[in-house]
Each structure stands twice: as structure tokens, then as C-alpha cells.
Amino acid sequence: MVRQREKESRRVAASAIGGSPTRHVVGHEDIRERLAGVFRTGRAAHAYLFSGPRGVGKTAIALEFAALVLCDREEPTACGTCRQCLSSGELQHPDLHLLFPLPSKKAGSADDDEREFASLISSHKAALAHNPYMSSKPAKAKDIRIGLVRTLLHRTAIKPFQASRKVVVVLNADTMNDATQNALLKALEEPAPDAYFLLTTENEGGLLPTIRSRCQRIRVSPLTSHEIAGALVQSGTPEEQAILAAAMGDGSFSRALELSAANLSELQQRVIGFLRASAMCDPMELQTSASALLDTGHLPEEIALEFLGLFLRDVAVLRASGQQGSHLFLFHGFQETIQGVLTSYPQADFEEAVRAVDRAADFLGRGYTREWVLYALAIRLHECLGPRASSNTKSTQKQHA
Ligand SMILES: [Zn+2]
Incomplete structure (x- = not known):
């Protein structure tokens, strides 16, 4: 109904949805079952690109799949209880590498800059682990730094630390500039057999064609009002409020969550x-x-x-x-x-x-x-x-x- 969403507030009530991301993906059963199926039968691609509008669950699906890839047990879904699941659920797994856009570097000491961003990365990861439907960009974030991509690729070139595989999740991948995308492309062209790359984007056109062609693309569509309302009720929102927020959510769970927290x-x-x-x-x-x-x-x-x-x-x-x-x-x-x-x-x-x-x-x-x-x-x-x-x-x- 209202087309201008740009000014929309990015804050989502993290408290409305709790627990580990593996337990909280709303809808998209077809995509999730297909991914689990191909992974369990050894036919998974080494790179996936999840694209779709904001708030429909791209990050949640990517993190759920990452947990499955890292899980010790050979079950259809991540068990949620093994050592790997416990750390991947908190996004603290040493073989789960998460990249997202960060604010520009500030003038001044490089050490201060590093410290500030290390703390921002850690608090944003903790928030995402709690609620994968919050904005995957911290406030004032601009792009994914090339330095972080290089460090990460260096780490993923060696053996996994804790699990038998490693996963790189790149949120808002289109915020990488061409040089950064090219740095990542090298890894996508020759992925280690135990490495999986999961990229998300709201804007596929912002990715180089070479990146897109290296990934299997998965379109994540808007959710139905019914799915959103059901999930809101499950997270404790009164039914009438949930129905109203879902109707106004335009298929975005993030937006509905934000609305449901308002009076x-x-x-x-x-x-x-x-x-x-x-x-x-x-x-x-x-x-x-x-x-x-x-x-x-x-x-x-x-x-x-x-x-x-x-x-x-x-x-x-x-x-x-x-x-x-x-x-x-x-x-x-x-x-x-x-x-x-x-x-x-x-x-x-x-x-x-x-x-x-x-x-x-x-x-x-x-x-x-x-x-x-x-x-x-x-x-x-x-x-x-x-x-x-x-x-x-x-x-x-x-x-x-
Ligand atoms: Zn597990």
C-alpha cells in the first residue's frame, strides 16, 4: 500500500523472538527442506546466493543451513544439542565465518579503529544470533571491508578448527565493492571441498555477474500474512495485534515484528x-x-x-x-x-x-x-x-x- 519504505526504521524488537536461529525460521519450508535434502545426499553446491526483499528470512535460512553443515550428527536438520550446534547457534563457532557491512574507517589510530570494530562485530553477531530477522547491517554500516574478506579467506584456506567443514556467510553481499567481490570470487572459483559460501542480498544487480554465476541462486519470497501472524502469536504477540501487524508487514517478518512491538x-x-x-x-x-x-x-x-x-x-x-x-x-x-x-x-x-x-x-x-x-x-x-x-x-x- 505504501511504497516508500526507505525511511523505515531498522530497529526490530529483538525481544519478540528468542533462542537460536535454528529454531526460528518462519515459513520457506520448501527451500529449507530442499537445502537439507541436497546437503544430506552430498549434492549441495559450495556457494548459494539467497536473494529477496528485506525481512523475509534470508539471513535466518542461511544461518540455519550453516548450522546443518556444521552439525556433528547426520540428521535431516541440525540437532541443536551437539557441540557444533551449541556454538553455531550463538554464532560463536570458529568455523562459521560471518561477514556483514560495517561503518567506514574513522580517521585516527588504526588500533582504536580495530578495537571499535571488533566490539561492533561481536555485539552485532550476538544480536543476530538472538534475532536473525533484525537488520543485517549495523547502524551507519556502508560496506564489507576488503581487509576482512582477505583475512577470512586466509582462515578458510586451512583446515576447519572444530567441525569437519567450514561455512562463510556474507550478509548484504552487494555492499562489497568490485575489488572486494573480486577477492571473494577467487575463493568461489576454487572452493575447498569442506567450504560452503552462503551469500544474501536484497539487490542481486549489485553483485558482479561472475559472483552470481558461481552461486546457486535461491529466491526468498515474501511470507504470507498467515505465516507471519502465526509466528508472531508463537512469539507471544496477542492474536489481534499479530493479525494487524502481519497484514501491514508486506510479507516481511522483520517489519511485522517491528509493528507488533508498537502500541x-x-x-x-x-x-x-x-x-x-x-x-x-x-x-x-x-x-x-x-x-x-x-x-x-x-x-x-x-x-x-x-x-x-x-x-x-x-x-x-x-x-x-x-x-x-x-x-x-x-x-x-x-x-x-x-x-x-x-x-x-x-x-x-x-x-x-x-x-x-x-x-x-x-x-x-x-x-x-x-x-x-x-x-x-x-x-x-x-x-x-x-x-x-x-x-x-x-x-x-x-x-x-
Ligand atoms: Zn548438532
């Missing part, structure tokens, strides 16, 4: 407040409700407009299907308000109202002044709602409903 019912109230002020076209009310609407905490502002669009969608569902459609409502617990809007504005064009909200979200994403965007939207919503029914008409309609 969505408060945001729902604000959306209704803004719609009420638009209906009345009261400047004072509008000023207050517009600022409240855009106060979304760490969530992107566009989220507020997505909510508004979902509320209007619920009203449209009620008009089209009557109460039988109420199980489709995303604004659970707001049935009376939804019914009230429908009864009060019998001539409203809710479909056009949803389109107006979409356009406003686009303007916000393009950086237009937010207050103006909301005022323009309020006027448009006022027009779309049409005249308010008199109380007589309302009571007649209620009897019919």
Missing part, C-alpha cells in the same frame, strides 16, 4: 481521531489530531496513513458484506466505530478515500511538508465522506441494518 491500539485511536476531525473539517481539531497521528514513535510516519487506509477498508468491507464480513476487520474491537462511520456517511466514497490516503502516503514519502499533506488529505476525506446523515436517517438505517 497499535493507540495508533488506531489516533487514526479514528483524525478521520473524525476531517469529517468535521474543524481546524483546531485537525491541528491536534494531525500531530497526534504523525507521532508514531520509532515507526515510520507512513505507518499512520497505512492504518487510516486499513480503517477505511474495514468500513468498505462492512458496506459490501454487512456483518458477515466483520471477521475480516483488521480494526478488531472497533466494530461500533466502523458501523458508526458507515451509518453517518451513507453517500461516502470509501474506495476514493483509500486512494486519497495512498496518495498522501506517497507525498509524505517524497518529503512534502507533513502538516500540509495531512490538511490536504483531511479536505479530500471530508469530500469523500459526503454529507452527514441526519439523526432520523441514521436511526432508520440502523433499523434496517
Whole structure:
């Protein structure tokens, strides 16, 4: 619905999903079973490239596969209890080499730089082990350093330290510049028999064709709302909140996780407040409700407009299907308000109202002044709602409903 995702906050509530990554991959059973199958029958490729949009589980799948490759037991999935699994689950396995983008080097002492980045790498690894759906890029990260790739290739050229194989996982592989990609390419061209390379990317075009052709490509598609909602409920999110967050997740578990950690019912109230002020076209009310609407905490502002669009969608569902459609409502617990809007504005064009909200979200994403965007939207919503029914008409309609 809202196309501008760039400004989206990268923070994901790590607490919402716990434990080792091997136990927490959402969906994608087909990919995971296929990978495990080819590995267990000795037909696995030495390099895989997982590509797909943000938050769909590329890192989680890669880390789960890495755990399987390192596990001591010959079971269909990593056992989760052997020595290898215990350290790979924490991303502390000496034969699991993890690369991700880092911020640029700072001017000053090289030693300080090394120390700072060693600590950043270690804390980011710990966070990823806890939640493989968080952003694989630490804050301000730019690219994968060539020095780290060279050091890593040197290490992978020797025998594994602890397991019988070694795995290199390169997250956001497209952030390597050409020189870094070429350094990695050498290893991909002549992989040691016991080495596996797992690359992830949201942007395949950012990789050299030579890298792409050396990897078996696996497309990781967006998840279904059902899969996301199920996983959120399992991680302790109340069902109604999970369904709403999943519907707004656009197939991204990371995004849904982020939404599910927010106070969505408060945001729902604000959306209704803004719609009420638009209906009345009261400047004072509008000023207050517009600022409240855009106060979304760490969530992107566009989220507020997505909510508004979902509320209007619920009203449209009620008009089209009557109460039988109420199980489709995303604004659970707001049935009376939804019914009230429908009864009060019998001539409203809710479909056009949803389109107006979409356009406003686009303007916000393009950086237009937010207050103006909301005022323009309020006027448009006022027009779309049409005249308010008199109380007589309302009571007649209620009897019919
Ligand atoms: Zn194991």
C-alpha cells in the first residue's frame, strides 16, 4: 500500500523472538527442506546466493543451513544439542565465518579503529544470533571491508578448527565493492571441498555477474500474512495485534515484528481521531489530531496513513458484506466505530478515500511538508465522506441494518 519504505526504521524488537536461529525460521519450508535434502545426499553446491526483499528470512535460512553443515550428527536438520550446534547457534563457532557491512574507517589510530570494530562485530553477531530477522547491517554500516574478506579467506584456506567443514556467510553481499567481490570470487572459483559460501542480498544487480554465476541462486519470497501472524502469536504477540501487524508487514517478518512491538491500539485511536476531525473539517481539531497521528514513535510516519487506509477498508468491507464480513476487520474491537462511520456517511466514497490516503502516503514519502499533506488529505476525506446523515436517517438505517 505504501511504497516508500526507505525511511523505515531498522530497529526490530529483538525481544519478540528468542533462542537460536535454528529454531526460528518462519515459513520457506520448501527451500529449507530442499537445502537439507541436497546437503544430506552430498549434492549441495559450495556457494548459494539467497536473494529477496528485506525481512523475509534470508539471513535466518542461511544461518540455519550453516548450522546443518556444521552439525556433528547426520540428521535431516541440525540437532541443536551437539557441540557444533551449541556454538553455531550463538554464532560463536570458529568455523562459521560471518561477514556483514560495517561503518567506514574513522580517521585516527588504526588500533582504536580495530578495537571499535571488533566490539561492533561481536555485539552485532550476538544480536543476530538472538534475532536473525533484525537488520543485517549495523547502524551507519556502508560496506564489507576488503581487509576482512582477505583475512577470512586466509582462515578458510586451512583446515576447519572444530567441525569437519567450514561455512562463510556474507550478509548484504552487494555492499562489497568490485575489488572486494573480486577477492571473494577467487575463493568461489576454487572452493575447498569442506567450504560452503552462503551469500544474501536484497539487490542481486549489485553483485558482479561472475559472483552470481558461481552461486546457486535461491529466491526468498515474501511470507504470507498467515505465516507471519502465526509466528508472531508463537512469539507471544496477542492474536489481534499479530493479525494487524502481519497484514501491514508486506510479507516481511522483520517489519511485522517491528509493528507488533508498537502500541497499535493507540495508533488506531489516533487514526479514528483524525478521520473524525476531517469529517468535521474543524481546524483546531485537525491541528491536534494531525500531530497526534504523525507521532508514531520509532515507526515510520507512513505507518499512520497505512492504518487510516486499513480503517477505511474495514468500513468498505462492512458496506459490501454487512456483518458477515466483520471477521475480516483488521480494526478488531472497533466494530461500533466502523458501523458508526458507515451509518453517518451513507453517500461516502470509501474506495476514493483509500486512494486519497495512498496518495498522501506517497507525498509524505517524497518529503512534502507533513502538516500540509495531512490538511490536504483531511479536505479530500471530508469530500469523500459526503454529507452527514441526519439523526432520523441514521436511526432508520440502523433499523434496517
Ligand atoms: Zn548438532
